[in-house]
Amino acid sequence: MELAADGGGVMTGDVAVLGAGMHPWGKWGRGFVEYGAAAARAALADAGVDWRDVGSVVGADTVRGGYPGYVAGASYARALGWQGARVTSVYAACASGAQAIAAARAQILAGLADVVLVVGADAAPKGFFRPAGGDRPDDPDWLRFWLLGATNPAYFGLYARRRMAVHGDTPEDFALVKVKNAAMGALNPYARYRRRVTAEEVAASAVVADPLRLLDICATSDGGAALVLSSMEFARRHGAARPVRIRAVSTVTPRFPNPVLDLPDIATDPAVAVEPPEETFRASIARAAYEEAGLGPGDLDLAEVYDLSTALELQWYEDLGLCGAGEAAKLLREGTTAPGGRTPVNASGGLASFGEAVPAQAVAQVCELTWQLRGAAGERQIEGARVGITANQGLFGHGSSVVAVR
Amino acid sequence: MITGWFTGEGDGFRLLGTRCSSCASVFFPREDVHCRNPHCAGGTLEETPLSRTGRVWSYTDARYRPPSPFASDAELPWEPYALIAVELAAERIVVLGQAAPGITVADLAVGMEVEAVEGVLHGGGEAESATTWNWRPTGAAS
């Protein structure tokens, strides 16, 4: 096993995933606490752990639920019934779920808690995500809307067009990502969209941000996901002889200068004084996870990646090292990332089938790995899955990647 | 609200950034407090005009009305506009901006040369904040 070169530098141990639970994604019109508490109860039941025996609860915050959203850990603890647990709340945009898992893992490995409940949930608005209210010219997220009307899909459109120009990807390639993910989502009872989609349907949907169409871009959803994590010693005492284990959690930042125009910035870092790192920020997120886990892309049986857009899923293939730069569309067309292929990607159906529930999504990715590695994923089971990775990137420089093994 | 981001008129229009006196990094939007280069001990940040022309890194458009705080008249039908991310060679920085009115994605290509021109901030607003920058293919009619 190699030592981590980024965001760590120490050998870490495994933590056990005792339980996973979700509230179905959708537009339910209720509060985020309800979704999170439902997911938490499902994860506790799956783990066979009584809530009163949980030593710590970590909530992934939402910025859309008012004050209770900023103290999500306490909101869930209150809903489940105060029982005196250690409480933590974290926020890192789309990476909030990974940060929550990282905090829980650190507490377990430090011996501060034996069993930790991790919860993320959101109640999403209709249409585009928008910044919080008020005039805040110091906030890049406010500025990009006020000054440019640059929505999230606008950035996805920029990345997609860039891939078309540099790598020769086509809108037809992008559509095939949606076709693949919708077929898997149709098999997932927690997914919001459970209907297969054809390439013709993607091509017939309205352009939102050229070259991307409505069915290339993920929706925003309500949903909740939770995990019960424990020390390996607790898992043994609890009778879980061979639990799914979390082997690495990568939460690294970019390195200056980041030459890619990342959300929510209006401009990149300047590369005039310092050469940009050889690997992109996203590639460094995955590398830190691989190094901490002591394995590489060739060891993966499956991956759950953040397909905010179809084109971004292709980008992740390259950033995860599943193929070289510019080879992602070929990999997709060869079926390598489909069920039955070498490394199926988004067996859950991905964001294409779920829509994004920001603080829940990175937790939900690990729920899917857990079920897949247990061999309990039903009709969408990837045969013989033993090693999986999740990957995503949160606004304002948040890496998020989890490696799970069994 | 975005004072000091650009200067001049007509052919003299320039985006303004700041340059670190120690490492020569150029920041836009301007950094006035600290240099963001972790290898730099930190210098003074001096205002500097950015290159007037650059090359298209990528582009897209807004087919639907963006949400607030983007200002637009909801009474009027939505007119899509293009967004262009432009690579400035001297500064080695990519700057996003709206395309000049009338420029659509059909007029654009990655690698094409564009120039910074004065533009009108969407939805207008008070006179002092009504100016912004646009990107326009070099030589395109204004």
Ligand SMILES: [Zn+2]
């Ligand atoms: Zn400097």
